[in-house]
Amino acid sequence: MPASYWTPTGGLPPQSRLLSDRAIFTNSYAVIPKGVLTDIVTSYLPFWSNTRLWVLARPMTGFSETFSHYLMEVTPGGGSDRPDEDTAAQSVLFVVGGSMQLTIDGNAYTLAGGGYAYIPAGSEWRLANTGKNNLFFHWIRKRYAVVDGIERPDAFVTSDTEITPIPMPDTDDCWATTRFVEPYDLRHDMHVNIVTLQPGSSIPFAETHVMEHGLFVLSGKAVYHLNQDWVEVEAGDYMWLRAFCPQACYAGGKEPFRYLLYKDVNRHMPLHL
Numbered sequence: 001m002p003a004s005y006w007t008p009t010g011g012l013p014p015q016s017r018l019l020s021d022r023a024i025f026t027n028s029y030a031v032i033p034k035g036v037l038t039d040i041v042t043s044y045l046p047f048w049s050n051t052r053l054w055v056l057a058r059p060m061t062g063f064s065e066t067f068s069h070y071l072m073e074v075t076p077g078g079g080s081d082r083p084d085e086d087t088a089a090q091s092v093l094f095v096v097g098g099s100m101q102l103t104i105d106g107n108a109y110t111l112a113g114g115g116y117a118y119i120p121a122g123s124e125w126r127l128a129n130t131g132k133n134n135l136f137f138h139w140i141r142k143r144y145a146v147v148d149g150i151e152r153p154d155a156f157v158t159s160d161t162e163i164t165p166i167p168m169p170d171t172d173d174c175w176a177t178t179r180f181v182e183p184y185d186l187r188h189d190m191h192v193n194i195v196t197l198q199p200g201s202s203i204p205f206a207e208t209h210v211m212e213h214g215l216f217v218l219s220g221k222a223v224y225h226l227n228q229d230w231v232e233v234e235a236g237d238y239m240w241l242r243a244f245c246p247q248a249c250y251a252g253g254k255e256p257f258r259y260l261l262y263k264d265v266n267r268h269m270p271l272h273l
Contacts, residue, residue, distance in 0.1 A: 005096035006235035007136040008037045028245040029226045034236025050078025066264045067142045074135040079128035090144045091119040092192040098135035101128045114160035145189045153187040174201035197251035206246035211263035213241035220257035224249040
């Protein structure tokens with residue numbers, strides 16, 4: 001059965017809705033629930049036509065400093081021939097609805113739901129929605145950290161359905177990671193993977209480590225431990241974690257709990273702020 005991924009509907013909530021919600025912003029983490037992804041918090045970008053986006057994360061001093069994360073909506077006929085003016089920015093695109101025509105350095109690709117593209121910094125690329133339905137995709141950007149003596153990574157295109165998830169040891173295959181880049185490939189300084197936990201499984205310890213995290217829930221639901229709090233999350237919610245924020249979870253519901261995960265990797269810690 002093909003994977004399904006949550007996509008936003010926009011609009012505004014009715015006047016009858018209570019103001020209480022699950023949105024949280026602390027010094028160590030943020031939770032942006034799907035209910036706040038409404039029309040009035042969308043943004044627009046230069047040189048993108050028929051396009052709007054929800055900014056889920058951006059570099060902020062003293063919080064999460066390495067990446068930005070957009071949830072993009074492109075209507076039929078829209079797209080961009082100049083998608084990113086920052087030549088130092090590398091990108092990952094992950095399609096969750098509709099389809100796109102993507103060209104990277106003259107090579108053309110078609111990506112549908114589950115499609116994944118890595119675009120190196122300095123690439124010439126363009127994107128178009130030539131279909132009949134709205135296109136939804138996640139766009140994660142990070143300034144590439146060049147290391148003298150290490151080659152830069154190449155562009156590639158693949159799909160969630162083409163990668164076999166790798167189970168964590170001693171978990172009876174109930175906790176697995178779909179890795180689009182090998183962990184020991186030091187050309188890459190960020191990983192954008194998909195983590196899957198089966199209903200009833202857990203991350204059984206409070207992970208506490210240096211990577212910044214962006215986690216977008218693609219499907220399912222869970223109770224997540226963030227710093228000293230327990231929060232409920234479901235498909236469409238976003239969790240944004242600064243470095244060293246403790247995290248663990250219990251997956252619930254009837255379907256797998258899956259999230260798209262960003263983290264920064266494979267570089268020395270900068271000794272300046």
